[in-house]
Amino acid sequence: MDQLMGTFNFDRNENFEAYLGTMGVPYLAKKMMSKTTPTIAIRREIDEWIIEIKTMVMNQTIKFKLDQPFEDSFPMGGGSFQTTPKATGEAEITLFASTQKGDVERTFRILEDELVMHWKNRTKSVECKRYFKRSHK
Template structure:
């Protein structure tokens, strides 16, 4: 099994602007998020996972136990999340404001992590690539 825990540096994005547009993120915040180069850190303490995404402007820390619902504060409102482990993937299913369904799939390899964002209603997907430090 691939090592999940560690620090990762951002490499590139695919289709991120279209994904944020589908979520209804306004133009200026959308452009700022797309141009950011976040760092990613995954750690685990017992049964609790910590996923930290940090940019110059904001650091977001999600703490959760697999299979248990948790909340995440986003610019557009609160997401209700549930994360499971499936092979070399952490899969987070989220329900946001107006019952918007989205998912994030963290695919791990020996080289790094790819986060696949899916807007379930429109089918739009985006990817963020990270290299293991």
């Protein structure tokens, strides 16, 4: 799991704008979000994971302990909901949630030296990926 820790700079999207559209994000917000180049910092303090997502427009910090539900929200609005984080692989954490927008999974996975943020809405059968290059550990 230590492979997940580090700072990552945005590289590219795959189906991101279409995913946002099915999640009900308005046109202008969707266009703006698809043009952002976030930086993600992942660290662990004892048994608490902290994921910081920073853009020029807004920042989001997600704090959690594995297997313990926590109050969460999407950066694009839509209210709060309970999320359960799980270690789903050797270098992978998935956040599972049932939201007003559907059953959603957000997976943070290391593939070689790249962070892949994989979003799935199982209810609407849509998914996207955002890729990030490691800047430093």
